[in-house]
Amino acid sequence: MTRLHIENLQAKYGEKLILNNINLSVEEGEMIALLGPSGCGKTTLLNALCGFVPISQGDIFSGDRVITHLPAEKRNITMVFQSYALWPHMTVAENIGYGLKVRKVKRAEIQSRVNELLRIVKLDNLQDEKVTALSGGQRQRVALARALAIRPDVLVLDEPLSNLDAKVRLNVRHEIKALQKQLGFTSLIVTHDQEEALVMADKIAVLHKGEIVQVGTPEEIYNKPNSPFVADFMGAENRIEWPTEKDGFSDSSHKITLHQSSNNEPSNQPKQVYFRSENVILSTRQTNSKIQKEEGLILTGHIEQSAFFGSNYRISVRCGMHIIQVDHTSDLPMNTPVSLQVPNHALYIYDNIVENKVHQKSTVV
Amino acid sequence: MRFKASYNLWLIAPAALMVAVFFLYPLYFSLYSAITLDNGSFTLTHLEKAFELYSNDILFTIMLVCVSVFILAILSITIAATIALSPFKRITSLLGFLYRLPLFIPFIVTAQMMRTFLAKNGLMNNAFVEAGLLTPMETISLLGWSGIIITFVWKQMAFSTLLISGAMAALDESQIRAARNLGASKIRILFEVMLPQITPTLGVAMVLSTVTMMSVLSVPLMIGTGSPTMMSADMAFRVNSYGDYHVANALGLVSYLICAGLAWFYLRQSLKDKGAVA
Secondary structure (H helix, E strand, C coil), rough: CCEEEEEEEEECCEEEEEEEEEEEEEECCCCEEECCCCCCCCHHHHHHHHHCCCCCCCEEECCCCEECCCCCCCCCCCCCCCCCCCCCCCHHHHHHHHHHHHHCCCCCHHHHHHHHHHHCCCCCCCCCEEEEECCHHHHHHHHHHHHHHHHCEEEEEEECCCCCCCCHHHHHHHHHHHHHHHHHHCCEEEEHHHHHHHHCCCEEEEECEEEEEECCCCCHHCCCEEEHHHHHHHCEEEEEEEEHHHHHHCCCCCCEEEEEECCCCCCCCCCCEEEHHHHHHEEEHHHHHHHCCCCCEEEEEEEEEEEEECCEEEEEEEECEEEEEECCCCCCCCCEEEEEEECHCCCCCEEHHHHHHHHHHHHCC | CCCCCHHHHHHHHHHHHHHHHHHHHHHHHHHHHCCCCCCCCCCCCCCCHHHHHHHHHHHHHHHHHHHHHHHHHHHHHHHHHHHHHCCCCHHHHHHHHHCCCHCCCCCCHHHHHHHHHHCCHHHHHHHHHCCCCCCCCCCCCCCCCCHHHHHHHHHHHHHHHHHHHHHHHCCCCCHHHHHCCCCHHHHHHHHHHHHHHHHHHHHHHHHHHHHHHHHHHHHHHCCCCCCCCCHHHHHHHHHHHHHHHHHHHHHHHHHHHHHHHHHHHHHHHHHHHHHHHH
16 A cells, blocks of 8 residues: 655745655555755655645645645654754653654553653663763664654654764664564655665665656665666766777777677767676786686776775776776785776666756756 | 963953952942941941832832733743744744844833823824724823833843744754654644743843843833832932932842842752753
8 A cells, every 4th residue: 555655746945946756655664765965855855745845846645645735743744853853851751752742642651652662662761861861872762762652654764874873873774674674664764875775775766956766676776777877876986988989098008898798789879887896807917818708898907096995905997097996805006907897787888868868857957 | 381370360360350340349339338337337227228218119129020021021932932933934034123123222212212102192092092992081191010011021022032032043943843743733842842942041031131120220210100119210319319329229239139039040940950951
């Protein structure tokens, strides 16, 4: 069953169009991540859902209810804020029970619901603490419990983890996901962190300049990005434009070739090629021979820089005008001549014309 | 290079001297004068005389100030809350401009204005008569205690609204949003989320307003009916008519104690709140 449905939504700040033509359905019990760089409109979308930002066009349905123009307090959509937004003059229990108190639920019932939630978010025995005495991770869990206490139709989370330090963030991320599976609440989470989106969400909607550019499962978004923007945003940061005559590959030590089995197109058609650093196979000249037989993108160049990343080295390879980032297991000295191979399945190739279309559309926004 | 402590003391000396000469010495002298005879020996006669002659006025002053501060608090909170919570941004920005105007009008001008506005044949009554709401026989003068309250509230409202409005604007917007999407109405948000957090500022605004009201001379002189009147008018009378600085200072001591009592109450309250947080 569709719990939340957004149709042709448009929102403006004054004359400036922030969200345009947003269409999204969230099924009961599903968690959708809104992923995008800062300024793409993802938080505005959450605020529009909650009723904090007026909508200039389109409709929002919660179940069968049209909630497009309902005031925030009547929507039954609760938010978990980036800044926690707990009320410092109330205790943990008062914060969590507030929504129920507003709904005139009986005191004993509030008490038992608060205790239940405290147990769920693992904050038992802290009910009488002032929220100012809690750590960041505990505060965010109180905020989560507060938002869940009234059993909202939809829970929205606005970058709930970005104020937490790295280790706590992983814990809370895991806990939110586990809770979502256990309690089955319908939720939307805003994030700019692609890893967070991949781990937590059932589906991801990638936003770019106020429009949704791709919706799909994490696997689809990661493995089949439908546009250069999504590919780049999902970590395929190495980019080469085709043709490459002006890119300095004329030199004998810097070469580039692209072999594709299903290559029916003329190779001089303008194209953009994206790939991830982890999919690049690096070999020094001695091990060269075995690579050449395979297909894909093959580049030669020399090493310009090497940085230690813990589990591997991130090596910057100069190939003509391009610097290609490569993950490699061992450190290599500067200026070592190397060849790089990217298998066909790891290449994301887009016609330049399509990119121009996307570009034109986004400049309208 | 570290300076010795004595060098550091020289740095604060000019400022300390200013405070001592222009504030501490006059304050000390007025308190001293309130409880000593001309020959310097300790006495309570001035205080006794002050209470004997002016206890009605002291009570009158306390009552007026209490009522004014109470009305002031309600009105300032209402205006500040309207500005903070109203969805109609254009109207609230106009309101935000209007409420500040009295800040720039001195008390004596306000008093003169209120005199011509509130009198029996003043602007307000004339307007009612013209509108056919009252006949000239039915008009009543609001000069007197009610006029003093109206003037105090009118003048101090700008100041206290400014403080309260600022405190409300400083609250995290997402705290208010959180309450809204849990279903709280605006009134609930005001009383349960905003007011508890701005109590310290409200306290400051009210204490400072009290001190201002206690010290204004022009308003009771121009709008009051003479008897009973406020302590500031009594002090002026003692000095101007009798040259009696002792009783005037004794009245000053009383008004100082009233303000100090209030400040103590406020400080205790805010310390208690802080203690609970820590």
